[in-house]
Amino acid sequence: MSREISYDEYYSGISPKDVLKEMKESSFPGLYKKSASCIVYLEKExxxxxxxxxxxxxxxxxxxxxxxxKIIDLEENDSIQVTYEIEKILNKKYN
Structure with a gap:
């Protein structure tokens, strides 16, 4: 489960415990065990x-x-394709 947060919410000092409660998780390690994550970089060219x-x-x-x-060329793919590739990675079952 993920959601977008506003700038004000990010800097309002929301506690990690509140984040876990909203996501119905008891701990961050528990959340990490159940989910995949990724970082998206904008590379040269x-x-x-x-x-x-x-x-x-x-x-x-x-x-x-x-x-x-995954490396995706933006000259050949649009944002829909990039989103699709991110979604595939986040939905992949590794365990």
Whole structure:
């Protein structure tokens, strides 16, 4: 579950406990165990790089899933295709 937050909400000091409560989770490690995440980078030459991450326990934290990194050329693809690729990564089951 994710949602967009406003600038004011981000800087209002909302507590991590409130975030967890809203997401119906008891802890961040529990949330990480159940979900995938990614970072989207804007690279040189109008390319987008999507890097998925997977939780590998409290000792290791989040680690890159290097074999699933996607690079998308914005000259050849539109924002719909980029969104589709992000969605595929976030919905992939790794465990």
């Amino acid at each position: 109008r390319k987008i790089k999507i890097v998925p991450y997977l939780y590998n326990g409290s000792e290791y934290g989040l680690n890159e899933v290097t074999n699933d990194i």
